[in-house]
Amino acid sequence: MTRVLDVDDLSVRFETDDGTVQAVDALSFTLDEHEVLAVVGESGCGKSVSLMSLLRLLPPSAHVSGRAQFGGHDLLTAPASRIRRVRGREIAFVFQEPMTSLNPSFRVGRQIAEVLRRHLGLTRRAAERRAVELLELVRIPAPDRRVNEYPHQLSGGMRQRVMIAMALACDPKVLVADEPTTALDVTIQAGILDLMRDIRERLGTSIVLITHNLGVVADIADRVLVMYAGRKVEEAPVKDLFRGPQHPYTVGLMGAIPRPGGADHQGRLREIPGRVPSLVGPWEACAFAERCPRADEKTRSEVPPLREVERGHTVACFHPGPE
Amino acid sequence: MNGTPTLEVENLVKHFRVGSQLLGSGAVVHAVDGVSFSIAEGEMLGLVGESGSGKSTVGNCVVRLLEPTSGTVRLKGRDITHLARRELRPLRRDMHIVFQDPYSSLNPRMTCGDIVGEPLRIQGLARGRELEATVHELFDRVGLRPELRHRYPHELSGGQRQRVGLARALSVSPSLLVADEPVSALDVSVQAAILNLMRDLQARMGFSCLFITHDLATVEYLCDRVAVMYLGQIVELAATAELFTSPKHPYTQALLSAAVVPDPEVQRTRTRIVLEGDIPSPLAPPSGCRFRTRCPLEHESAPRSHEEEPPLIDVGRGHFVACHLVHPGRDDAHLLDAAELA
Numbered sequence: 069m070t071r072v073l074d075v076d077d078l079s080v081r082f083e084t085d086d087g088t089v090q091a092v093d094a095l096s097f098t099l100d101e102h103e104v105l106a107v108v109g110e111s112g113c114g115k116s117v118s119l120m121s122l123l124r125l126l127p128p129s130a131h132v133s134g135r136a137q138f139g140g141h142d143l144l145t146a147p148a149s150r151i152r153r154v155r156g157r158e159i160a161f162v163f164q165e166p167m168t169s170l171n172p173s174f175r176v177g178r179q180i181a182e183v184l185r186r187h188l189g190l191t192r193r194a195a196e197r198r199a200v201e202l203l204e205l206v207r208i209p210a211p212d213r214r215v216n217e218y219p220h221q222l223s224g225g226m227r228q229r230v231m232i233a234m235a236l237a238c239d240p241k242v243l244v245a246d247e248p249t250t251a252l253d254v255t256i257q258a259g260i261l262d263l264m265r266d267i268r269e270r271l272g273t274s275i276v277l278i279t280h281n282l283g284v285v286a287d288i289a290d291r292v293l294v295m296y297a298g299r300k301v302e303e304a305p306v307k308d309l310f311r312g313p314q315h316p317y318t319v320g321l322m323g324a325i326p327r328p329g330g331a332d333h334q335g336r337l338r339e340i341p342g343r344v345p346s347l348v349g350p351w352e353a354c355a356f357a358e359r360c361p362r363a364d365e366k367t368r369s370e371v372p373p374l375r376e377v378e379r380g381h382t383v384a385c386f387h388p389g390p391e
Numbered sequence: 392m393n394g395t396p397t398l399e400v401e402n403l404v405k406h407f408r409v410g411s412q413l414l415g416s417g418a419v420v421h422a423v424d425g426v427s428f429s430i431a432e433g434e435m436l437g438l439v440g441e442s443g444s445g446k447s448t449v450g451n452c453v454v455r456l457l458e459p460t461s462g463t464v465r466l467k468g469r470d471i472t473h474l475a476r477r478e479l480r481p482l483r484r485d486m487h488i489v490f491q492d493p494y495s496s497l498n499p500r501m502t503c504g505d506i507v508g509e510p511l512r513i514q515g516l517a518r519g520r521e522l523e524a525t526v527h528e529l530f531d532r533v534g535l536r537p538e539l540r541h542r543y544p545h546e547l548s549g550g551q552r553q554r555v556g557l558a559r560a561l562s563v564s565p566s567l568l569v570a571d572e573p574v575s576a577l578d579v580s581v582q583a584a585i586l587n588l589m590r591d592l593q594a595r596m597g598f599s600c601l602f603i604t605h606d607l608a609t610v611e612y613l614c615d616r617v618a619v620m621y622l623g624q625i626v627e628l629a630a631t632a633e634l635f636t637s638p639k640h641p642y643t644q645a646l647l648s649a650a651v652v653p654d655p656e657v658q659r660t661r662t663r664i665v666l667e668g669d670i671p672s673p674l675a676p677p678s679g680c681r682f683r684t685r686c687p688l689e690h691e692s693a694p695r696s697h698e699e700e701p702p703l704i705d706v707g708r709g710h711f712v713a714c715h716l717v718h719p720g721r722d723d724a725h726l727l728d729a730a731e732l733a
Contacts, residue, residue: 110578209668223669224442253441253605255666258649262665280579283651286658306655324583325653326612336587337612340580343548 072241072274073099073122073159078134078144080114080121080298087348092118093298095134099242104268104275106289106306108282108321112344114298115278119244123155124148139241157187160235164247166227170219176230177203177215183237202233206263225256232263239271246278261288282325286310291380294318297345297355300374304381314377314388317356354385362387395468396429397566397599398453403427403462405448409674421673422448424623425462427703430567435593435600437610437631439646440620443670446603449620450569453601454488455479467566484514487560491572493552497544504530504540507558514563529558534588550581554588561592571603586613607650611635619643622681623673625703629710639712642666642682680715692716 080092092114099105107115121132122143136143139158141150163169171179180202181195190198196215203211206229219227228248235243245264249257265288267273279285285292285306292309294302294317302315313319323338342359345351354372357363366386374384405423423445430436440446451457453464455471464472466486471479487510490496497506508526511517517525530537533554544552553573560568570589574582590613593600602614610617611631618628619642627640638644645664652658666685671677677684680696689696692715703713 110580225669253670254607254649254651255441255645256669257651258663258665261651281651282579282653283658286653286655287651289655310653310655321579322653324580326586326608327653336590337583339584339587343550 069100069103071098072101072103072138074135074137075118075122076135076137078118078121078136079132080117080126081131082129083131084129084348089347090298091130091347092121095295095298095300097293097300097303099274099276101241101274102268102272104264104277104288104290106277106279106285106292107295108279108285108292109295110280110344112297112347113295115295116246118295119161119246119276119278123159123161124151125155125161153187156183156235156240157238158240159242159244160238160240162228162231162235162243162245162248164250166224166231166251167219169231170227172219175216175218176222180215180230180234180237183234187238198237199233202237203230205236206230206233207259208233223256224252225259228252228256228260229263232260232267236267236271236273240273242274242276243267244276244278247280248277249284250279250281257284264288282321294321298347299355300382300384301356302381302383302385303374308378308381312390314381314383314390315356315385316360316362316387319390320359394432396431397434397467398430398601399463399465399468400429400449400453401427401463401465403449403452403464404460405445405452405457406460418674421623421676423452423459424676426620426623426625427462428618428625428628430599430601432566432599433593433597434616435602435614437614437617438601438603438620439605439607439610439617441605441646441670443622443673444620445623445673446620447571450488450571450601450603453567454486454569456488481514483510484516484563485565486567486569487563487565488569488571489553489556489560489573491575493549493556493576494544496556497552499544502541502543503535503547503555506544506555507540507562510559510563516563525562529562532592533558533561534584548581549577550584553577553581553585557585557588557592561596561598564596565598567599567601569601569603572605573602574609575604575606582609589613607635607647619646622670622676624681624713625711626682626713627711628703630708633708633710637710639706639710639717640682640714641686641688641716645687680713682714688716 076096078092078095082089082091095118109115120126122136132144134144177196177199180199184190184195184198199215200211203214208214208226208229249260264275268275289306292304292306293300296317302318313322320338320340326337340359345355345358353369354367357367372384372386374382376382377388403423403426407420407422408417409420410417426449438446452459459472463470471482504526507529508522511522527537530540535554574585604610614631616630617634618625621642627643638647645666648664668685671684679698680701683689683696695715701713701715703711706712706717706719
């Protein structure tokens with residue numbers, strides 16, 4: 069497996085009126101060619117911010133540190149001109165809400181063509197021809213008619229396909245999909261997941277899938293990274309994680325979702341008491357300590373380091389284990 | 392579960408006119424087209440559907456935030472379909488609604504205590520110290536610290552706000568609670584707490600509930616019976632266990648097969664029925680069977696599916712299906728089978 073992206077000790081801080089917010093704290097992860105890595109966590113855990121920081125998509129108030137090796141360069145120190153070449157061309161983003169990511173006043177074909185003309189220097193005509201091919205690639209019926217439509221004329225699922233087509237325009241090495249199916253209905257979601265699988269198979273694209281939906285993770289991910297309050301708390305190959313979650317937060321998340329087919333009308337869903345802590349640091353404790361049934365003195369006074377419990381399965385907890 | 396149902400909805404229709412009627416360019420959105428169901432005392436009915444299926448419109452018609460175009464809504468036997476605002480007011484004690492977005496459904500200028508106590512005040516059920524005590528008790532019941540009574544909605548988390556919404560809805564001990572996607576905007580760990588709370592409160596207070604959602608797993612966890620909507624109509628209605636183990640309408644089957652299971656080993660070996668295309672526009676629903684444009688079995692039911700609307704019929708054990716291919720006499724072996732469809 070060729071390594072595509074190697075992120076090491078990534079931290080993102082925001083200076084606010086209330087103090088320093090540590091949105092991402094010493095996060096390390098890697099991404100291999102052809103791999104689907106899922107980054108899982110609840111709102112505010114830093115999953116989107118960490119990926120956005122790699123391409124400098126954050127506001128100037130963000131302080132980013134660490135290293136991120138991609139294509140022989142460190143993305144965090146590379147000159148802006150280099151980042152502009154990477155952004156959209158080698159690493160492409162797909163966001164949750166396609167309606168707000170598309171420009172409502174331009175035809176979708178023109179928006180896709182813009183990417184091609186800017187990054188690949190295609191002529192207008194060549195770019196528009198390629199736009200039709202891209203719509204075909206993401207399985208939009210009647211692509212030669214659809215290129216001439218405006219975003220509002222397309223359904224939600226279709227718009228998300230257009231976003232993916234745009235992201236794939238330059239044949240990127242990495243596709244970062246941030247909650248790509250959250251705004252969509254389940255029957256439409258199924259199609260988008262199939263499409264992402266297909267893209268990985270046919271084009272060999274690596275995918276970082278940011279999501280809170282463990283069902284989506286189970287469907288498509290190879291490896292999973294669980295984040296809590298800006299830190300990585302667990303990482304494992306998908307089957308290992310679902311078979312034997314080690315961190316009490318992961319265990320809690322898995323017990324919190326009602327499972328289709330497993331309806332036991334008496335059984336209750338697991339609740340995680342309390343709420344996500346404020347990210348105004350610094351802390352000298354496990355971020356999950358306040359909500360954790362396993363917490364003790366040590367948990368409250370030290371940050372648990374990441375340890376490998378089995379091959380490829382790491383967890384940041386002093387008391388790891390499935391239950 | 393005997394006697395008059397808490398809620399009876401008969402042939403409910405809600406159309407919205409859009410565009411300019413004056414210039415004659417107006418069109419009609421067929422949001423809900425002939426929906427019937429009832430909810431017994433203490434029963435939880437799940438109303439499931441995708442966006443644009445009309446499920447929220449049904450909820451809004453039931454609590455009369457919208458006036459139905461035609462059909463009947465009866466609350467504990469009383470016809471409330473066309474009651475005027477003033478006549479509705481005393482009935483507001485008996486039915487309440489909780490919305491999806493706890494951010495926009497609470498008045499930002501009122502304290503949470505005032506929000507929860509407002510229905511009691513308006514209904515003249517309590518005031519002064521008694522009101523104060525009831526609100527305190529309600530906070531306790533929905534798992535909120537009583538100090539939060541003096542806070543404003545923006546100071547609370549999403550989950551806490553949804554609890555305030557529930558406390559407000561239940562303050563007057565309604566017979567019917569309509570919950571419109573009450574957990575969809577919340578994080579997973581918070582969702583679990585709210586779903587557990589709803590189950591506990593229902594068991595304790597015994598209200599009937601119309602639970603509107605797009606999430607099948609939630610319905611399976613919470614509801615006694617489930618109705619599945621597609622493009623303004625109910626296509627299938629059955630007891631929860633029955634619907635999940637032997638769904639009969641091809642749409643229900645597709646919906647169940649598309650829901651993702653949080654277990655990679657199960658999820659990756661499931662057969663998925665992928666529906667072609669998108670839900671048609673409710674401005675011009677297809678003739679005959681509304682699902683026919685996406686139905687994988689359309690070739691079997693045509694041309695009848697183009698001409699006739701399939702009625703919702705009982706195929707046994709209170710399992711209702713609206714499909715030309717499903718009828719009571721049909722042997723189980725011939726019924727649509729997920730594996731066969733794939």
